[in-house]
Amino acid sequence: MIPLSWFLILSAALFSIGLFGVLSRRNxxxxxxxxxxxxxxxxxxxxxxxxxxDISLMAGQVFAIIVFAVAASEVAVGLALVISVYxxxxxxxxxxxxxxxx
Amino acid sequence: xxxxxxxxxxxxxxxxGSALMxxxxxxxxxxxxxxxxxxxxxxxxxxxxxxxxxxxVQVVVYIGAIAILFIFAVMLTRKEMRDRGxxxxxxxxxxxxxxxxxxxxxxxxxxSWNGFSKTAADxxxxxxxxxxxxxxxxxPDAFVLPFEVASVLLLAALxxxxxxxxxxK
Amino acid sequence: MNFWxxxxxxxxxxxxxxxxxxxxxxxxxxxxxxxVGVVVLISLMMVxxxxxxxxxxxxxxxxxxxxxxxxxxPFGIFQPFADIIKLIIKEDITxxxxxxxxxxxxxxxxLMSVLLLWAIVPLAPVIFGVDLNVGALYIVAAGSIGTLSxxxxxxxxxxxxxxxxxxxxxxVLISFEIPMIATMLIPTILAGSMGMNEIVRGQQxxxxxxxxxxxxxxxxxxxxxxLGRSPFDLNEAESEIVAGFHIEYTGMKFGLFYAxxxxxxxxxxxxWAVLFLGGYHFxxxxxxxxxxxxxxLFAKAMFGYWVIMWIRYTVMRMRxxxxxAFNWKFLTPVAFxxxxxxxxxxxxxxxxxxxxYIAGMLLTNVLLCWIIVEILRGFSRAxxxxxxxxxxxxxxxxx
Amino acid sequence: xxxxxxxIGLFLVIGLLIPVSALLASWIVSPKKPNPIKQSTYxxxxxxxxxxxxxxxxxxxxxxxxxxxxxxxxVFLFPWAVSLGSLSLFAVIEGIVFVLILLAGLVYAWRKxxxxxx
Numbered sequence: 001m002i003p004l005s006w007f008l009i010l011s012a013a014l015f016s017i018g019l020f021g022v023l024s025r026r027n028x029x030x031x032x033x034x035x036x037x038x039x040x041x042x043x044x045x046x047x048x049x050x051x052x053x054d055i056s057l058m059a060g061q062v063f064a065i066i067v068f069a070v071a072a073s074e075v076a077v078g079l080a081l082v083i084s085v086y087x088x089x090x091x092x093x094x095x096x097x098x099x100x101x102x
Numbered sequence: 103x104x105x106x107x108x109x110x111x112x113x114x115x116x117x118x119g120s121a122l123m124x125x126x127x128x129x130x131x132x133x134x135x136x137x138x139x140x141x142x143x144x145x146x147x148x149x150x151x152x153x154x155x156x157x158x159v160q161v162v163v164y165i166g167a168i169a170i171l172f173i174f175a176v177m178l179t180r181k182e183m184r185d186r187g188x189x190x191x192x193x194x195x196x197x198x199x200x201x202x203x204x205x206x207x208x209x210x211x212x213x214s215w216n217g218f219s220k221t222a223a224d225x226x227x228x229x230x231x232x233x234x235x236x237x238x239x240x241x242p243d244a245f246v247l248p249f250e251v252a253s254v255l256l257l258a259a260l261x262x263x264x265x266x267x268x269x270x271k
Numbered sequence: 272m273n274f275w276x277x278x279x280x281x282x283x284x285x286x287x288x289x290x291x292x293x294x295x296x297x298x299x300x301x302x303x304x305x306x307v308g309v310v311v312l313i314s315l316m317m318v319x320x321x322x323x324x325x326x327x328x329x330x331x332x333x334x335x336x337x338x339x340x341x342x343x344x345p346f347g348i349f350q351p352f353a354d355i356i357k358l359i360i361k362e363d364i365t366x367x368x369x370x371x372x373x374x375x376x377x378x379x380x381x382l383m384s385v386l387l388l389w390a391i392v393p394l395a396p397v398i399f400g401v402d403l404n405v406g407a408l409y410i411v412a413a414g415s416i417g418t419l420s421x422x423x424x425x426x427x428x429x430x431x432x433x434x435x436x437x438x439x440x441x442x443v444l445i446s447f448e449i450p451m452i453a454t455m456l457i458p459t460i461l462a463g464s465m466g467m468n469e470i471v472r473g474q475q476x477x478x479x480x481x482x483x484x485x486x487x488x489x490x491x492x493x494x495x496x497x498l499g500r501s502p503f504d505l506n507e508a509e510s511e512i513v514a515g516f517h518i519e520y521t522g523m524k525f526g527l528f529y530a531x532x533x534x535x536x537x538x539x540x541x542x543w544a545v546l547f548l549g550g551y552h553f554x555x556x557x558x559x560x561x562x563x564x565x566x567x568l569f570a571k572a573m574f575g576y577w578v579i580m581w582i583r584y585t586v587m588r589m590r591x592x593x594x595x596a597f598n599w600k601f602l603t604p605v606a607f608x609x610x611x612x613x614x615x616x617x618x619x620x621x622x623x624x625x626x627x628y629i630a631g632m633l634l635t636n637v638l639l640c641w642i643i644v645e646i647l648r649g650f651s652r653a654x655x656x657x658x659x660x661x662x663x664x665x666x667x668x669x670x
Numbered sequence: 671x672x673x674x675x676x677x678i679g680l681f682l683v684i685g686l687l688i689p690v691s692a693l694l695a696s697w698i699v700s701p702k703k704p705n706p707i708k709q710s711t712y713x714x715x716x717x718x719x720x721x722x723x724x725x726x727x728x729x730x731x732x733x734x735x736x737x738x739x740x741x742x743x744x745v746f747l748f749p750w751a752v753s754l755g756s757l758s759l760f761a762v763i764e765g766i767v768f769v770l771i772l773l774a775g776l777v778y779a780w781r782k783x784x785x786x787x788x
Binding site for chain 1: 104106107110114117118121122124125130133134137140141144147148150151152153155156159163164167168171172175176178179190191193194197198200201202204205208209212213217218219220221222225226229231234235238239244245248252255256258259260262263264266267
């Protein structure tokens with residue numbers, strides 16, 4: 001049987017990779033890809049805590065499903081923002097969107 | 103080392119390797135395709151964890167809908183097929199250190215927790231997890247409010263996204 | 272243990288005793304038996320796929336008042352083998368600028384996504400791949416891999432027509448997926464389970480097509496759109512975009528797409544049978560033995576496939592705006608209304624006698640159908656008056 | 671339940687191997703005589719002009735967006751549908767309210783003219 005620690009380490013590593021993507025990518029769509037990785041890492045944790053705890057308590061699975069809904073909403077609104085910005089500014093490079101810095 | 107553990111390690115390596123490709127590859131469509139590999143690996147993890155419903159939902163929602171939306175968005179926001187210029191920020195090595203530190207911090211914090219290397223009891227055969235989930239989602243003293251709020255959240259996302267992206271004047 | 276009443280277990284036991292008798296470890300023997308089962312099932316489907324090529328060509332020929340293949344063997348039955356040999360020895364062209372890995376992966380994924388569906392089809396009470404308790408969503412999941420393969424094929428082959436075809440195809444696929452999922456929820460409600468075996472078992476007394484005829488119809492329409500078949504075959508509108516997403520594929524790679532498409536149509540015929548037409552049930556005939564049940568299921572799947580072909584070769588292609596409007600403004604709301612009504616009536620009537628239950632469900636559907644037709648009639652009357660008003664106004668302006 | 675997934679995994683592997691072997695057989699047997707004309711992009715014999723990049727119609731994106739939201743919604747409905755048989759009328763009403771809220775989104779998109787093909 002696989003110990004819980006393996007799942008937790010895997011999800012921590014996935015979270016860190018996602019964080020790196022969010023911080024380093026220049027393209028706004030790629031930043032959203034990084035956020036997806038981080039949300040998935042969180043979901044792995046939720047499901048493994050459900051499995052390794054009391055399986056008759058469904059909180060872990062319910063939270064995971066709510067995270068699916070949140071991820072879907074985040075992608076829908078996030079990509080809509082990116083497209084809206086692209087139409088006005090003709091770029092999706094996050095560094096070049098510096099209107100608010102002035 | 104049981105067969106299950108070896109299988110887990112292979113899946114984990116595939117997940118982490120493809121996740122690294124997601125954040126480093128230059129071609130954004132390739133990044134989205136690598137993301138699909140990662141998400142599929144996570145679905146396999148859910149299957150290992152006996153969460154069949156979530157494994158299937160992962161494929162339906164992430165690969166069937168979110169990845170498609172990403173690919174559409176990449177195609178919509180490019181003037182040409184090739185990606186020019188650097189894809190990473192100048193200070194990417196600093197970010198790599200931050201990510202490594204985060205991983206180290208999480209690891210340190212987790213291994214100091216006494217439930218860290220807990221093992222699970224065998225999964226009872228014939229346990230109806232989907233039915234349990236349905237009852238948990240509906241029963242008023244469990245998660246009925248999150249259930250309805252999720253609907254409102256999705257409604258808000260739909261209205262907001264449609265309004266932001268395609269507000270014709 | 273009897274071969275006639277439980278053939279799969281009979282053969283599995285026989286194989287197991289044989290392999291263990293050779294001194295093989297227990298787990299290895301079990302693995303080999305499972306592997307043999309999978310290989311047999313998939314090979315059976317591939318052989319059937321070859322047969323489907325002949326069926327499709329023969330049926331389309333009859334619809335168009337031709338004879339169809341009739342030279343190779345009796346009734347041209349060996350024609351598909353000639354086709355396969357031709358596809359195999361044909362030169363395989365990869366266009367310049369193609370993304371090699373993705374380009375080669377797409378046809379493989381396309382066929383795989385269809386083959387995967389057969390893992391959960393209950394062929395008979397004791398002959399099935401696996402009784403997955405999330406069967407209905409599994410169908411959607413396998414379908415989403417198919418959608419992905421279309422995008423991959425179009426993007427990697429570096430061709431404008433392919434990309435346009437894929438956009439259209441994917442827009443249609445994902446749009447019609449919603450009514451399809453919504454109608455798959457209805458057998459789930461009626462059977463109280465997502466597993467295909469449970470759904471078929473629930474239809475022992477009465478087929479779900481009687482309890483939910485509107486859902487069965489909606490599922491069929493959505494399935495035809497999912498298959499990209501006429502009247503929803505915009506992805507390969509020959510006069511506009513040549514062949515759609517697989518325009519750059521030649522030889523065996525095209526063959527894989529083609530084989531996948533045919534088997535997909537038959538598979539959806541099969542799922543229509545499983546979800547609504549009672550699966551392997553046919554008035555107690557399935558009790559004669561599992562092999563009879565398999566024949567019944569295949570006959571029903573063939574019927575579904577024939578209905579799909581019938582519609583394909585009779586109805587004209589729709590325009591994309593009509594198609595998407597049809598889905599989002601008609602099929603999706605209808606599917607959800609049917610879903611809500613079925614859930615409500617099922618709960619209200621579940622404690623009554625079975626006659627009242629069946630009559631109640633049927634009457635609800637008939638009533639809803641009448642309301643929908645009335646709304647459509649009112650709508651089309653308004654539309655006709657509007658266009659006639661415009662037409663007479665233009666005529667008046669000309670004078 | 672893991673045995674079920676093991677079986678599906680086997681199915682996946684064999685389902686991958688069969689198309690791959692078909693491609694391999696074809697690769698071994700078929701002739702390979704590439705030339706630039708043959709390798710060029712097929713556009714009914716016309717010279718290919720420009721990149722393969724076509725203007726992506728934003729309308730496709732809207733449908734993908736609406737699809738995403740409804741897809742997630744149906745995922746919520748499946749557990750509800752499975753456990754419906756043992757639940758009271760109240761639970762059915764909850765599910766109906768859930769669907770109605772989402773249909774309001776569809777109606778919004780419809781009224782805003784987002785579902786029109788322009």
